[in-house]
Amino acid sequence: MNTLLAALGCGLLFGFGLRRFPNLAKRIPFAITMGLFALIFAMGIQVGGSPEVMESVVEIGSQAALFALFTVTGSVLFSLPLALWWRKRQRRVPS
Amino acid sequence: MILALIGTLLAGIFAGVFWLPQGSLDLVSQGVTWTLYLLLFLIGADMAGSGNLWKKFIQLDKRLFLLPVLSILGSVVAGGLTGTLLQIGTWQGAAIGGGMGWYSISGVLLGQTLGAQFGALAFLTNIFRELYAFILMPLLFRWNFGPSAITIGGATTMDTTLPIINRYGGSDMTLLAILHGLVCSAAVPIIVPFLASLVP
Numbered sequence: 051m052n053t054l055l056a057a058l059g060c061g062l063l064f065g066f067g068l069r070r071f072p073n074l075a076k077r078i079p080f081a082i083t084m085g086l087f088a089l090i091f092a093m094g095i096q097v098g099g100s101p102e103v104m105e106s107v108v109e110i111g112s113q114a115a116l117f118a119l120f121t122v123t124g125s126v127l128f129s130l131p132l133a134l135w136w137r138k139r140q141r142r143v144p145s
Numbered sequence: 146m147i148l149a150l151i152g153t154l155l156a157g158i159f160a161g162v163f164w165l166p167q168g169s170l171d172l173v174s175q176g177v178t179w180t181l182y183l184l185l186f187l188i189g190a191d192m193a194g195s196g197n198l199w200k201k202f203i204q205l206d207k208r209l210f211l212l213p214v215l216s217i218l219g220s221v222v223a224g225g226l227t228g229t230l231l232q233i234g235t236w237q238g239a240a241i242g243g244g245m246g247w248y249s250i251s252g253v254l255l256g257q258t259l260g261a262q263f264g265a266l267a268f269l270t271n272i273f274r275e276l277y278a279f280i281l282m283p284l285l286f287r288w289n290f291g292p293s294a295i296t297i298g299g300a301t302t303m304d305t306t307l308p309i310i311n312r313y314g315g316s317d318m319t320l321l322a323i324l325h326g327l328v329c330s331a332a333v334p335i336i337v338p339f340l341a342s343l344v345p
Contacts, residue, residue: 054304057182058323061189062198068190078191079312085184086308087153090279092177093305094157097272099165099173106269114266117227118273121242122281124223125296128215132208133293139206140289 150309151280184308188319195316202320209292209321213328216296217336220245233266240340241267245329246274246299251337258341267337274299278306286313295322300333302326 068075097103106114165173192198220242228238237259244251248271256264278298285294291314298306303326310322 053182054185057185058189061186061191062193063189064186065190065193069194075190075194078187078194082184082187082191082308082312085180085187086312087150089177089180089184089305089308090150090153091157091160092173092180093275094154094159095161095165095173096157096170096177097276098158098161099170100161103269103272104162106265110266110269113231113233114269115273116231117224117238117241117266117270118277120223120227121220121270122274122277122297124219124221124226124242125216125299126219126285126290126293128219128222129212129293129296130290132212132215133290136206136209136292137289 150283154276154279181304185304188307188311191311192316192319198316198320201317205317205321210324212292212295212321213325213332216299216325217243217245217329217332219296220299221336221340234344236340236344237263240337240344241270243333243336243340244271244274244299245333246271246278246301247330247333248272248275250333254334254337255341258338259344271299275301275305279309282306282309283313286310286318291318292321294318295325298322298326300326300329303330 065075065078068078161173221239222242224242225235225239228241229235231238240255240259241251241263244255244267248268251271252264252268254264255267275298278301281297282294285291285297294314295302295310295318298310301307302310302322307319307322307326311319314322
C-alpha cells in the first residue's frame with residue numbers, strides 16, 4: 051500500500067512541475083488510457099494463466115460469480131441514496 | 146470504449162489460458178505491478194494538473210465521506226443474504242462479502258479461520274468482484290451514479306480500479322476513490338476475522 055501511495059505522490063510532484071509544460075501535460079490522459087488497457091490485458095492473463103484460479107472457477111465458479119454480483123449490488127444499493135443526492139447537487143452546482 | 150475494455154479483459158484471459166508459456170506467470174504478475182505503479186504515477190500527474198487538490202478535497206461534501214461505510218455495510222449484508230440463499234451460512238457469507246474485492250487477504254484470512262474451502266471461495270469471489278468492477282464502473286459513471294460506481298471496486302479503488310475511476314469519473318471522483326479505498330483496505334483485516342468469529 052505504501053508503494054502505491056508513493057507512486058501517486060511522486061506523480062503529483064511530477065504533475066506540479068509539468069504545469070510549465072502544458073503540451074506535455076495534455077498527453078497524460080491518453081497515456082493513462084493506454085496504460086489502463088495494458089493493465090486490464092495483463093490482469094486477464096494473470097487470471098487465465100493461474101491454474102489454481104481456473105481450477106476453482108470450474109469447481110466453485112458459479113457460486114463465486116453469484117457472491118460477487120450480490121455483494122457488488124449490495125454496495126451499490128446502500129450507496130444509492132448518497133449517489134442520488136450527489137446527482138441532484140451536481141445539477142444544481144455544475145462543476 | 147467499454148466494449149473495448151471488456152474485449153481486452155477477455156483477450157487477456159484467453160491469452161492466459163491458451164498462450165502463456167509455463168513458468169512465466171511471475172513475470173506477468175511483475176508486469177501488472179509495474180504497470181500499476183506507472184498508472185498511479187500518471188494519475189498523480191494528471192490530478193496535479195487539474196487544479197488545487199487540497200482545495201478540491203476540502204470542498205468535497207463531508208456527506209460523501211460516508212461512502213466507504215455504506216459500501217462495506219452493503220457488501221456485508223448482501224454477502225450474508227447470499228450465504229443464506231446458497232445454504233453455506235449467513236456469517237460465512239457476510240465474511241466473504243467483507244473481503245471488499247481484496248482477494249489475497251480475504252482468501253488467506255478465511256482460509257485460516259473457516260478452512261480452505263471458504264478461503265478459495267472468498268479468493269475467487271473477490272477476483273470476480275474486481276472483474277465486474279472493470280465492466281460495471283464505466284456504465285455507472287456514464288449514468289452519473291459516480292459515488293455508487295466507486296463502491297463496486299471495494300478496497301481496489303486506491304489501486305487497480307483507480308485508473309478506470311480517473312478515466313470515467315474525473316479528479317473529484319479520483320480523490321473520493323482514494324479515500325474509499327484507504328478506508329476499505331484498513332477495514333478488511335478487521336471485519337473479515339470479526340465476521341468469521343461470529344460463525345456458530
